[in-house]
Amino acid sequence: MSVPDSAAPAPLYAKVKQMIAHQVRTGAWPAHYRVPSESELVEEFGFSRMTINRALRELTAEGLLVRMQGVGTFVAPPKARSALFEVHNIADEIAARNHRHHSRVIKLAEEPAGAEQALALDLRPGQPVFHSIIVHYEDDVPIQLEDRYVNAEVAPGYLEQDFTRGTPYEYLSRVAPLTQGEHVVEAILARPRECQLLQIEREEPCLLIRRRTWSGERAVTLARLIHPGSRHRLEGKFTT
Structure with a gap:
């Protein structure tokens, strides 16, 4: 060399x-x-x-x-890009870069809502919510860990979906079209299990997007979207 x-x-x-x-x-x-x-x-x-x-x-x-x-x-390939002020289907973003999207479902289950989920989704503690954990890959590199809670009353068929063939975004867009969203972005160190799923070292900085979405007056989802910092960047446009 x-x-x-x-x-x-x-x-x-x-x-x-x-x-x-x-x-x-x-x-x-x-x-x-x-x-x-x-x-x-x-x-x-x-x-x-x-x-x-x-x-x-x-x-x-x-x-x-x-x-x-x-x-x-x-x-590293060129960093994956997501819109900061918009909500898009991650599979479409990857396809637009001429790469292949696939996903691995870690968890898909019904749970009683804890205090945080109940507050975010306008539910009572203990009401049923659906909880999914999915790793999204660009080609063979994991670029997002999606940890999502879904209001079971708004999306009752969520647990019946095959999220290796389609994304939660695609299903939720059909049954509860997005009308409003909220993003909070933080720099974090992922938890040990999250590092393992994303195949990153413990000390690698990550981007965390905390996202809530609504359809009309109903809260639909609460999600934690974790991106390894070396593989992702956020972009946004604004006008004054």
Whole structure:
């Protein structure tokens, strides 16, 4: 692997970063390319494992690489984009980028509403709500963990849907068309189980969208949408 001349005076970890970035920017390592392991890079560069690890961590934080827990490190594709002020079908967003959407259903069940769900959905505590947890993939990379509560009175057929063939957005748009939505966006560290489902390291920052939606006067859903920060960005337009 060649080293750009400008890398010579840099600290060792910065040299590694520059060498890897050079491979990516010249196209030698295209999007989704599996980066050599830390051990392989130690052998190739002759630097310590700590130096290699720091370079990979920083390149991941900068969005150039994606580290998938238990799988390896890959060159990141261009970041997925979602509209900040609008609600769209994630499958349509992925298809518009000429990529393939598929999903994995982790949970689909009826539960009694807790205090938070009852307040958000204008229900009494203990009333039935439907709870789904779904991982959405762009090609084979998980880009969103959707943790959603649904008002069972508004969408009674929710549990009968096959969400590996269609998304909750598609079903809910048919039975309870969206008339109003609320977004709250936060930067978080995902919980251990969420990191496992998204195949990210514990320290990777994530974008969390807390979303409530209404159809007419009825509250329909309360959702937590978690996106790995290295794989996603939000965009919005406004006028004054």
